[in-house]
Amino acid sequence: MSNIQSMLAIGSLFLLSMVSLNFNSALLQSNTAEIENKVYLTAFSLADDLIEEVKQKNYDEKTLVFPTVNRGTLTQTASLGPESEVYPFFDDIDDYNNFSRDADAPHSESYHISAKVYYVSETDPDSKSNNQTFHKRVDVTVSSPYLNNKVILTFIFTHK
Amino acid sequence: MTSIIDILGSSFIGGLLLLLLLKLNLFANSSSVTSDNELKLQQNSKTLAEIINYDFRKIGYEYDSTAIAIADSEHIKFYADIDRNNTIDSIEYYISDTTLATGTENPRDIILYRKYNGVAMGGPTLGLTKFKLSYLDEFNVVTNVLDDIRYIKVELWVESTIREMESNFVNPNHPYLFTYWEMKINPRNI
Numbered sequence: 001m002s003n004i005q006s007m008l009a010i011g012s013l014f015l016l017s018m019v020s021l022n023f024n025s026a027l028l029q030s031n032t033a034e035i036e037n038k039v040y041l042t043a044f045s046l047a048d049d050l051i052e053e054v055k056q057k058n059y060d061e062k063t064l065v066f067p068t069v070n071r072g073t074l075t076q077t078a079s080l081g082p083e084s085e086v087y088p089f090f091d092d093i094d095d096y097n098n099f100s101r102d103a104d105a106p107h108s109e110s111y112h113i114s115a116k117v118y119y120v121s122e123t124d125p126d127s128k129s130n131n132q133t134f135h136k137r138v139d140v141t142v143s144s145p146y147l148n149n150k151v152i153l154t155f156i157f158t159h160k
Numbered sequence: 161m162t163s164i165i166d167i168l169g170s171s172f173i174g175g176l177l178l179l180l181l182l183k184l185n186l187f188a189n190s191s192s193v194t195s196d197n198e199l200k201l202q203q204n205s206k207t208l209a210e211i212i213n214y215d216f217r218k219i220g221y222e223y224d225s226t227a228i229a230i231a232d233s234e235h236i237k238f239y240a241d242i243d244r245n246n247t248i249d250s251i252e253y254y255i256s257d258t259t260l261a262t263g264t265e266n267p268r269d270i271i272l273y274r275k276y277n278g279v280a281m282g283g284p285t286l287g288l289t290k291f292k293l294s295y296l297d298e299f300n301v302v303t304n305v306l307d308d309i310r311y312i313k314v315e316l317w318v319e320s321t322i323r324e325m326e327s328n329f330v331n332p333n334h335p336y337l338f339t340y341w342e343m344k345i346n347p348r349n350i
Contacts, residue, residue, distance in 0.1 A: 009169065016177060023184055030191055034198065038339055041202065049313075049344040053300060056310060056346050088300040106317070106340045 036147060042105045043142040046113055047153040050096075050140045054115075058092045059136065059159040067160065074132035074159075080117055093117060093136050093157050112143045125156050134159040197320045197337055204286040205318045205341040208272065211283075212314055213345060215251055215274070218242050219312075220349035227350050228306050231295050236312070240349070242276075249277050261285040264321035266336050287336075290317035296344075309350060316341040 058064050060074045061083055068074065080094040090096060100114035119129040120137045128137075135156055142151040220227030222241035230237035235254040242249045252275035260282075261269045268289045271282040296311040297303040320337040324330050330337060 005166070009173075012173060016173065016180070020180055023180065027187060034194070037198070037202075041205075042340060042342070045342045049342065052344045052346050053311070056298060105342070 039146045043151040047140040071132045216345045219347035
């Protein structure tokens, strides 16, 4: 075999191994995406469950008995969080601030669910407010070791 | 001698290449079928979830007494003016056993029935294999006291209705894709 033929054979073997490697990695990626989709679906369900749970609560500790028209009487921004309540006996929305728990589902275990609650501007619900307003935003985050990205669902509650 | 080695070597490499191409082709086909089935599975789950969600959110609407009459893990009966015609309707959800869903390949699937004012209607199976209801009070604690129910947790186990032989994620003894859907519904009128 001449040198040129040897070089060509080595080159073709190299190309073959590269194609094989790429093919296997494509196979793996496809399988990973298939599993991840299922985990995402459950993560969305878990986030939605928590939002549904929060919907049942009062707007604020100060409006448990009577509603208010005075924003200043609402819980201050720095005090958002449970007063003395312990989960699951939360009574208002901001008790869920910094709340977190773990959950398992048939597809995969070790979901971590956490929530943040803060006031948002009444004219621009995307911007956080440092003062009390009649809009509270709840961000629910679900993470899992099997997810590349966290699932974040947001809901804005209004004082009625 | 060297020619024979050359021929054997090139045949071996050519064979490997052919096998690789064959596998690639098979994988592309099976991947397309699997993702199509997976999509159908998720659409079925969402359809079932939307049907249930639509009715359960209205539990107790315009009804002054205890709105939930039966609260079992696979059977619920409740009252609501579901069609807003000022008449209280009774709605029931329950499931069949696995023998009734004969139109699909999956031996485990069941039919979800919706009984509206005494008339039962079962839709297509949509691959539902397990349907579980849990009832929670205002503190998210499981309760069986009908008046205390504030949340209904619905869990759906849905499988593909046709066999999935190509996927790597199915049990060879029961080759069907599987998905799980759960939702917690807080009917506003109870």
